[in-house]
Ligand SMILES: O=P(O)(O)OC[C@H]1O[C@](O)(COP(=O)(O)O)[C@@H](O)[C@@H]1O
Ligand SMILES: [Mg+2]
């Protein structure tokens with residue numbers, strides 16, 4: 404791998420008015436992630452991870468020890484970066500760091516918390532935005548204002564997936580040298596993959612378009628799509644996103660009828676927006692079922708949003724199920740009318 408660029412060398416090649424501050428911020432996040440990667444790889448040898456911390460986060464989720472540790476770690480490391488404020492899933496309100504600095508960071512310090520004790524991949528997701536005079540308002544800018552975004556997946560390899568608006572690249576942590584090195588430059592999300600990701604245990608709570616989409620996939624060659632599909636669900640957004648960036652397919656976490664899932668499960672500002680930027684920069688698409696994620700103006704820091712992303716053709720297909728009422732009605736007799744969904 405020695406011929407591959409290190410993250411530091413890659414960041415040094417970036418140019419543009421905000422490049423210096425954005426790259427310094429990415430560097431601080433990467434250093435924190437290296438520390439967290441070490442902690443995660445040691446598991447309980449380095450102390451309790453998945454035990455309940457006792458608190459609840461902004462969304463009412465019970466916090467685990469590692470959620471809180473990760474939050475504190477990123478906060479500490481970002482104090483030295485040109486960051487005016489940080490908004491975290493684990494904190495109700497943004498925390499001010501250097502009020503006059505040019506950037507703000509929204510972060511999910513530990514994504515996939517339900518997997519902490521199961522030795523399944525977990526991660527960190529972040530979004531970098533310009534700081535506005537009204538600091539809290541900085542976090543309510545649409546995702547299309549992001550200056551950069553990324554996530555780190557702590558899996559068999561620790562990998563940083565990053566976009567600074569010129570494509571999406573992957574850096575793997577080389578533990579022999581303790582640096583991230585470029586492994587995939589300018590990813591292109593593969594099209595044509597017959598794979599979808601959804602938590603199917605929520606089937607009975609879904610709305611009709613989502614059920615119709617999944618029903619048609621499940622029917623495989625016997626149904627209107629005329630082909631078989633494969634399903635994957637890791638329940639860790641970073642791991643599911645990594646797979647889709649590498650292999651294609653589509654991910655859905657839709658809204659459903661459960662009282663606290665009326666807007667889905669995932670958070671717009673620090674989960675959907677960064678993932679949408681990374682996926683679009685790799686040639687894919689991301690929507691809330693109908694609207695482009697990156698064009699949605701957040702109303703609240705911790706608001707949830709239904710999230711559909713992956714290969715552009717598949718995200719468009721899911722949109723058609725939402726827009727065409729015929730697709731929302733289920734049953735064999737309608738197959739002939741679902742011609743536009745074939746393939
Ligand atoms: O347990 P469910 O309902 O399948 O939800 C899984 C989703 O929840 C998440 O764990 C939410 O993120 P947090 O762990 O940061 O709360 C995603 O990583 C994942 O896609
Ligand atoms: Mg998360």
Ligand SMILES: [Mg+2]
Pocket residue numbers: 470492511512513514515516
């Ligand atoms: Mg989290």
